[in-house]
Amino acid sequence: MVPKFEYLLRLGDNTLVLAQQIGAWCGHGPALEEDLALTNVGLDLLGQARLWLSYAGEVEGKGRDEDALAYLRDGGAFRNLLLVEQPNGHYGDTIMRQFLFDAWHRHLLAALATSDDPRIAEIAQKASKEVRYHLQRSAYLVVALGDGTTESHDRMQLSLERLWPFTQEWFESDPVDAACAQQGLAPAAHSLAEPWRATVEAVLARATLELPNYTGHQRGGRQGVHSEHLGHLLAELQSVQRAYPGARW
Amino acid sequence: MVVADALASVGLARSGRVATEQVLQWLDEVMDPEVPVVSVVGLGIVREVIWHYGPDAAPRLQIVVTPTYSGCPATEVIAASIRDKLASHGVSPVEVQTRLSPAWTTDWMSAGAREALRAYGIAPPAECAPGAGGSQAIDIGALLDPSRRVAVPCPLCGSPKTRLLSQFGSTACKALYQCNSCLEPFDYFKPH
8 A cells, every 4th residue: 555645545535526526516506606606616626636636546656547546446445534425415514514624625735735745735736725715605605504594503503413423534643644744745634633623613603503512423434434425426426437438528 | 927948058950940929929819718808828827838859850849838727627628729729820739738836826817818808897806815825824704704805896887886796607717796886797707
């Protein structure tokens, strides 16, 4: 196992899976503006996924390109966080998932922008500018819905409670994280916990939402142990390449 | 914009090459497919024009471009348009290379391009806040408070009284605004 390859897969898979998820809102958004905004965020994430997965393929050196990695791996080979594969649910669920991820993604990319690996640094610098805007949007919506009507407030609180158990595995270091941090490629996983929590707490306070106070959580996404949702998502994402291997247009 | 001249620096013959200024002039006619009044040069995405000599000693032109947004679907169309434009002037093959760093910013957009946007009905981007891209600290107040956003003047009537309708418009690079004075909705090219 090459830690750098594994780490790049994590970055690529997070963005690929989340892009696929929010792309499903295309044509189904609660308002035209929301529809456009979410799919544009998805497009940014898909572009980032291509950059990370292309680099992962080069680092692996076995001739796999971005398409081979996206379309021809089974679920157990995906390294995304469990959060991003959680179902879209209602619009508030999607926005809360996006906000929790954006806040972490923003801090992660700011740290990766100073990576000792110039390719990682340049992709992170590029992506960081896009994600700053994603966070601005999702934070704004969390406040609008949380501090909205009683109905929207209660539903956002439930979204938060449901997604919270999937937000803690990000900060647990495993051998891949430790090796990449030691090589100066990436920040230590736990180093993002405090900045992330500060951002989340500040926005939730403005949104009149309460931070869940339970500590039990789910882990395994980065090591390839996923919920059943990922399989369904990949079945759709990969269906054309599975049915017609090598198809192009 | 850096115009590297690898050839001149090693003192090779100049036959078969078109001046880089001429190349840039031609590229200034290649429009962004999604904002057809701004050229790829005016947008600031053409970063370098380089002449190389291939193994067969024939001069080869390389155009270095940088993407606006990672997922911008226009990127591939732009590369093809650049090749087509240069081929129409007899320069072929042309290699279009993508470079990510330094990341594109709307601050690289030319004054002419900004004016062309405004005349087309799209508000040109404000200048980016210094250090906005990479800083670790996140100012939640600035993030959430609309009154702390830079005022975007209406490109149609010039009124500074406008409001944000949607953080994304018809493409990833734009937001949707409405003028409170003339009531027209308009696109705003986001500072990036």
